[in-house]
Amino acid sequence: MFGKLFSSYASPSSLKKAGVLGMNSRNYNFISKYNRRDLYPLVDDKVQTKILANKIGINTPGLIGVIEYQHQVDNILNIVKDYKEFVIKPAHGSGGKGVLVIKGYTPDAFTKASGEVLSYNEIYQHISNILSGLYSLGGKYDVAVIEELVHFSNIFKDYSFQGIPDVRVIVYKGFPALAMMRLATKMSGGRANLHQGAVGVGLDISTGSALKAVMRNVPIHLHPDTHAELNKIQVPNWREHLEIGAKAYEMTGLGYLGADIVLDADRGPMMLELNARPGLAIQIANGIGLAGVLKNIDDTYPSGLTAQQRVDFVLGKKS
Amino acid sequence: MLKKFASVRFILSLGLILSIIFAAYNAYYKIKYWGFNITPKKMTDVWTIETHISFEPTGEPIKVSIASLSSSKEFKILDENIIAPGYKTKKQKKDGDNRLILTTSAKNEPQDIYYRVLLFDNEDGKGKMTAPVPPAPQKPVLDEQRTAIAQELIVQAEKLQGDMPQKFIRLLNQTPPNSTVQSFFPVRKTQQDIAEALSSLLSIKGVPNRIVKGIKLEEDKKSFNPDFMLEAYTGSRWKLYNIKTAQVGMPEDFIILQRGNAALLDVEGGENSSVKFSVLKSISSSFNLAGKRAKLADQKASFEFSIFNLPLLEQNTLKWLMIFPLAILVIVLMRNVIGIQTMGTFTPMLLSMALVKTGFWPGLICFTVIIGIGLIIRAMLSKLNLLLVPRISAVVIFVILIMQVMTICGYRFSLEIASSAVFFPIIIMAWIIERASITWEEDGPINAGKEVFNSTLVAIITYFIISSEYIRHIMFAFNELNLVILFIVMLLGTYTGYRLTELKRFKPLAKD
Ligand SMILES: Nc1ncnc2c1ncn2[C@@H]1O[C@H](COP(=O)(O)OP(=O)(O)O)[C@@H](O)[C@H]1O
Numbered sequence: 004m005f006g007k008l009f010s011s012y013a014s015p016s017s018l019k020k021a022g023v024l025g026m027n028s029r030n031y032n033f034i035s036k037y038n039r040r041d042l043y044p045l046v047d048d049k050v051q052t053k054i055l056a057n058k059i060g061i062n063t064p065g066l067i068g069v070i071e072y073q074h075q076v077d078n079i080l081n082i083v084k085d086y087k088e089f090v091i092k093p094a095h096g097s098g099g100k101g102v103l104v105i106k107g108y109t110p111d112a113f114t115k116a117s118g119e120v121l122s123y124n125e126i127y128q129h130i131s132n133i134l135s136g137l138y139s140l141g142g143k144y145d146v147a148v149i150e151e152l153v154h155f156s157n158i159f160k161d162y163s164f165q166g167i168p169d170v171r172v173i174v175y176k177g178f179p180a181l182a183m184m185r186l187a188t189k190m191s192g193g194r195a196n197l198h199q200g201a202v203g204v205g206l207d208i209s210t211g212s213a214l215k216a217v218m219r220n221v222p223i224h225l226h227p228d229t230h231a232e233l234n235k236i237q238v239p240n241w242r243e244h245l246e247i248g249a250k251a252y253e254m255t256g257l258g259y260l261g262a263d264i265v266l267d268a269d270r271g272p273m274m275l276e277l278n279a280r281p282g283l284a285i286q287i288a289n290g291i292g293l294a295g296v297l298k299n300i301d302d303t304y305p306s307g308l309t310a311q312q313r314v315d316f317v318l319g320k321k322s
Numbered sequence: 323m324l325k326k327f328a329s330v331r332f333i334l335s336l337g338l339i340l341s342i343i344f345a346a347y348n349a350y351y352k353i354k355y356w357g358f359n360i361t362p363k364k365m366t367d368v369w370t371i372e373t374h375i376s377f378e379p380t381g382e383p384i385k386v387s388i389a390s391l392s393s394s395k396e397f398k399i400l401d402e403n404i405i406a407p408g409y410k411t412k413k414q415k416k417d418g419d420n421r422l423i424l425t426t427s428a429k430n431e432p433q434d435i436y437y438r439v440l441l442f443d444n445e446d447g448k449g450k451m452t453a454p455v456p457p458a459p460q461k462p463v464l465d466e467q468r469t470a471i472a473q474e475l476i477v478q479a480e481k482l483q484g485d486m487p488q489k490f491i492r493l494l495n496q497t498p499p500n501s502t503v504q505s506f507f508p509v510r511k512t513q514q515d516i517a518e519a520l521s522s523l524l525s526i527k528g529v530p531n532r533i534v535k536g537i538k539l540e541e542d543k544k545s546f547n548p549d550f551m552l553e554a555y556t557g558s559r560w561k562l563y564n565i566k567t568a569q570v571g572m573p574e575d576f577i578i579l580q581r582g583n584a585a586l587l588d589v590e591g592g593e594n595s596s597v598k599f600s601v602l603k604s605i606s607s608s609f610n611l612a613g614k615r616a617k618l619a620d621q622k623a624s625f626e627f628s629i630f631n632l633p634l635l636e637q638n639t640l641k642w643l644m645i646f647p648l649a650i651l652v653i654v655l656m657r658n659v660i661g662i663q664t665m666g667t668f669t670p671m672l673l674s675m676a677l678v679k680t681g682f683w684p685g686l687i688c689f690t691v692i693i694g695i696g697l698i699i700r701a702m703l704s705k706l707n708l709l710l711v712p713r714i715s716a717v718v719i720f721v722i723l724i725m726q727v728m729t730i731c732g733y734r735f736s737l738e739i740a741s742s743a744v745f746f747p748i749i750i751m752a753w754i755i756e757r758a759s760i761t762w763e764e765d766g767p768i769n770a771g772k773e774v775f776n777s778t779l780v781a782i783i784t785y786f787i788i789s790s791e792y793i794r795h796i797m798f799a800f801n802e803l804n805l806v807i808l809f810i811v812m813l814l815g816t817y818t819g820y821r822l823t824e825l826k827r828f829k830p831l832a833k834d
């Protein structure tokens with residue numbers, strides 16, 4: 004029995020050899036070293052991220068409006084009057100909490116992406132909850148962001164159950180280092196969060212094609228719900244994906260960040276959000292240790308390049 | 323960057339080593355000089371000595387002066403109290419003689435004063451009290467006849483064995499006494515007579531001496547007179563002699579009440595005064611005494627600034643606080659080395675503190691019930707779509723109500739388990755419920771259960787550490803260890819190795 008227990012654990016040296024990055028090392032050697040604390044608000048606050056992104060020329064869903072105070076909640080219909088569809092989300096949210104995607108509405112019936120219909124009161128309540136901090140880190144008072152809907156490209160339709168696939172790129176010192184695509188499953192409740200049971204597909208950083216796929220740490224080949232072949236995935240507009248990541252470095256000054264990118268059918272890759280403390284599951288999806296990749300960047304990549312040059316450099320690394 | 327990193331670790335390691343040395347030295351010092359034990363000694367004898375003074379007032383203002391106990395090599399005073407209504411009390415120290423002075427205006431009724439002292443054995447004193455070299459004694463004033471007898475006795479004593487005081491003691495205690503001895507004493511000689519005679523004889527011989535009055539501590543002794551002994555300065559140190567057996571040294575369980583020839587009790591404005599002693603033996607947890615014991619054991623100023631110099635109440639608070647750094651260390655280890663994710667950093671700690679107060683099983687059952695009921699109520703609340711702050715407030719109020727009901731039921735049906743509800747921190751409970759129910763809604767009941775379970779698990783482990791009498795004793799008695807813990811915690815802040823749970827999580831990536 005002990006043997007079995009033991010065999011489910013790897014030895015630290017074998018992980019080190021594989022260049023696996025652990026949480027402690029991530030926090031100490033990368034986040035605390037390359038991400039200045041005062042820069043966090045730039046990525047933790049989705050309004051600020053959006054404004055910065057627009058300045059530097061990164062594609063993001065257009066901002067429709069911001070609701071800051073309770074008394075403005077009743078303005079919602081006025082704010083969205085020029086739009087047929089919109090998304091409401093907390094500015095300081097995480098993990099998709101409190102994101103409400105409205106596909107169409109009348110003044111008292113709002114249709115969610117899932118088809119569920121909400122009353123005006125429920126929308127009002129939802130925004131109030133956002134303002135009161137229900138979905139935000141530490142329950143601090145928050146503001147509600149209302150932004151344009153992303154029309155997801157149909158390319159990955161077969162690869163995702165309900166939710167929308169997105170691409171996460173880890174960017175180190177401005178160089179895209181690792182990338183994966185996250186696909187929602189029935190198990191993950193249509194959400195693209197790996198710990199909830201979404202599928203993670205590792206992507207070749209220089210080509211955007213699938214390397215391998217895992218679900219709950221277990222390698223898989225077919226999507227559990229749609230049965231699509233996961234290794235066939237090839238992300239289009241790969242260069243633009245990488246550009247978003249690379250530019251995010253200049254935009255925020257964060258040496259170690261994660262960029263979440265979705266593919267809009269009309270406008271191409273769009274940055275949905277940035278993360279100053281991106282998770283480590285991406286290593287499992289890729290089957291590649293992050294520490295090794297980051298060390299390689301430290302040791303062999305040139306410095307002083309522009310965002311475009313860095314992308315060129317990464318694309319040129321085709322193996 | 324790498325250099326800076328290395329130097330942070332270097333400095334912290336250095337700090338750790340220094341703090342270990344410091345703690346080790348202090349532990350050594352405390353064990354050696356303050357008599358601290360590594361293990362909490364369970365029980366210690368505590369003696370209560372009651373001095374009962376009674377007298378009849380003469381109608382003048384009253385001043386009572388009584389020899390009072392002071393800490394000795396063997397015994398320390400734990401507590402004392404005086405029952406003397408209407409009297410002003412004052413302590414006086416004169417020529418190494420401690421006296422308690424009580425004064426009041428004139429009275430008419432017979433007076434009774436009680437002076438109670440709690441003593442415990444001072445096994446930590448370990449020969450710290452040294453006496454200065456005394457001056458040569460004054461020759462006693464004896465009439466001619468007695469001087470002659472005394473000279474005769476001195477000659478007789480020379481033939482006996484032992485040192486000078488012993489010779490005299492043996493001579494005076496011979497049975498049957500020879501005629502010289504008999505003529506030196508009144509018909510019925512008391513202990514006091516013998517002691518005084520010995521003192522005179524030694525003074526004639528120029529040996530510094532003093533009469534010692536003390537109490538032999540025996541279980542439940544009532545209304546007795548103090549015992550007499552004699553101290554003589556021979557061989558360049560004070561030696562204590564039993565005036566009957568001539569045995570040298572402090573008898574076991576003997577406490578010195580007074581040294582010197584002054585009266586035990588002096589009453590101005592009173593007559594027919596008497597003083598009687600009673601002794602009562604009890605036992606007390608020696609851990610409770612550790613602070614007092616240490617405080618009394620050492621005369622050095624360093625002590626003034628230690629925890630053990632504080633009043634017992636503050637000590638108890640600190641004793642409670644002293645265990646926290648260790649608990650924090652455990653939680654840091656759990657999170658950063660083992661890799662267990664808990665709800666907030668200090669929730670487990672607060673839970674474990676509550677468990678200490680409630681006891682393990684009652685606390686755990688109670689906790690589960692509160693959280694369980696709380697989650698059900700919270701699920702109902704979520705249907706009402708309340709705003710965050712009012713909703714959490716409602717949960718807090720519900721938690722309070724649950725606790726109230728449990729406590730009342732617990733009392734009504736004498737269920738100890740239920741009545742421990744009040745010890746759980748309300749806000750923490752409400753917060754756990756809120757967090758768990760959000761996780762429940764978002765990630766399902768399994769994840770919510772996992773979160774609560776992890777936090778509880780860490781709390782239980784922490785509980786076993788902080789509830790251990792042994793560990794608490796160590797952390798309190800050798801509180802410098804907290805400095806060591808501080809450096810360990812800071813060093814853990816630079817620990818960049820894998821967490822135990824990551825060894826499993828990243829197993830698929832392992833390369834051999
Ligand atoms: N503008 C949008 N249009 C369509 N879907 C969106 C939009 N914004 C967010 N979403 C959906 O909500 C999810 C979470 O949004 P995101 O902005 O990443 O918030 P969070 O910080 O909570 O992860 C996305 O993965 C996507 O599925």
Ligand SMILES: [Mg+2]
Nearest residue numbers: 098099263276
């Ligand atoms: Mg997201």
